[in-house]
Amino acid sequence: MSDLLHSFVVPAYGRSPHLRDCLDSLRRQSLPSRLFIATSTPYDGLAEVAREYGATLAVHAPNTGIGRDWNHALAQADTPWLTVAHQDDIYLPEFTRRTLDAAAARPDAALLFTGYAELLADSDAVRDATAMLRIKRLLLELAFLGRDAVARPGAKLRALRFGCPIPCPAVTLARRSPPFRFREDLRVNLDWDAWVRYAREPGAFVYIRESLMLHRIHPGSETSAGVRDGVRAAEDQMMFDSLWPKPIARTLAQAYRLSYAGAER
Template identity: 35%
Template sequence: MSELTKKHTFVICAYKESPFLEECIISLKKQRLKSNIIMVTSTPNSYISSLADKYQILLKVNTGESGIVQDWNFGYNQCNTPYVTIAHQDDIYFEEYSLHAVTCLERCKKPLIYFSDYCEIRNGKKVVNNQLLRIKRILLLPLRINLLQRSRFIRRRSLALGNGICCPAVTFAVNNLPNPVFTVNFRSDEDWEAWERISKLKGCFLYDSSIQMGHRIHEESETSIILGDNARSKEDYEMFCKFWPKWMAKIIVKFYSKSEKSNKVN
């Protein structure tokens, strides 16, 4: 077990003064398999630094270009372990997440990413089933079969109908991936675009169908803001065009946008 602890890092991307940051930190500290934990930010302030001090977490400041993707890439590159999870400050990780991730990655000859199923956190309560979650689980259904996780065709077909992979639920096998992982092309679909590129590589998408983390949905989350200003539909269309003819992409995006409405806070 002690050897496994040296192989994984949670990097928390902290931004401004999230009231949920401490809960995220505590969930990482309570992991059954202890991992390295660091924190990065492009908005340094006393709130973030005080929490880093309180929990004895190394804090690094991104003094270069800031933004969601830029911060993710910066945090990713601060880690020196073969496996990295970019922890979003509003989310929580259940106590067996790192154990599941590292064990699964270690068993695979050439892993690319590990990702678990997830629940939503709404008003402090876990939501394990709604329209969006059901659709995502259907999209990922073929990847529950181990032999199909190495198939480029299967994982691209899974991504072709939408992004079923929850970004904070992903752990990256650094040594088998390009750097940077994310490109500064999108505001909302930066993760889907990364999965699309990674899906072309030789290796495995390791899908854990058990719920190992909670993704928080609230009014100030970036997802809710993006859905509020309709910025996502344009990017969704661009992504569908990577898999389908333009005329087909236009049809699919209309249905896909309806499913995203469950991400809005009622």
């Protein structure tokens, strides 16, 4: 397959100590892709890093939040398929090849995603079977029922009604016209909201069950900050309200809040 089929776009925020590891994993893919770095917080040396890895650097302003950063990153890609690669994460060598093979096998695909494992920031230990990962995989199996792809809106939404088991950094999107945009008023659930909107439109969701990337877990993430300051709870309530009648939505949101409280203790 041509390397022009796919792009990795990396929204680089601040000076991540893991950016080089991420870029190195993208360069080591068995099937090459175009590589872009987008940032609203440039720093001395970032342009040199981009040149070292053969990436196109795009700087934008002002810095108004994660949604704008992701949208600016998406706007850089001009290939049929694109992945928003999180700067702290690692992509295993077959990620691109397996994703594009799955896209070729399913011409109606709009969104593809792989399995993933967790990478602990403090020790670099890899976890592939935590309770949360098992729950997410169960939610996906309830939607896909052993299939590799689902196209009916009801089946796609079924994967998202109890939370967001589709891992944002493992997602590859079909490039669209007009371009797809994440909501810029959300801080935590902008990916969950995006996949719900995708689910309600034509196009199949394709699930590649193999773990082909490592998602780094650390307390400095936007998700962790959102839990601490209450943003996560408010955005969870908003999402459940969009998917369920009010009484069920309140019950699910409360269960989520209790799970966060338990994790913080």
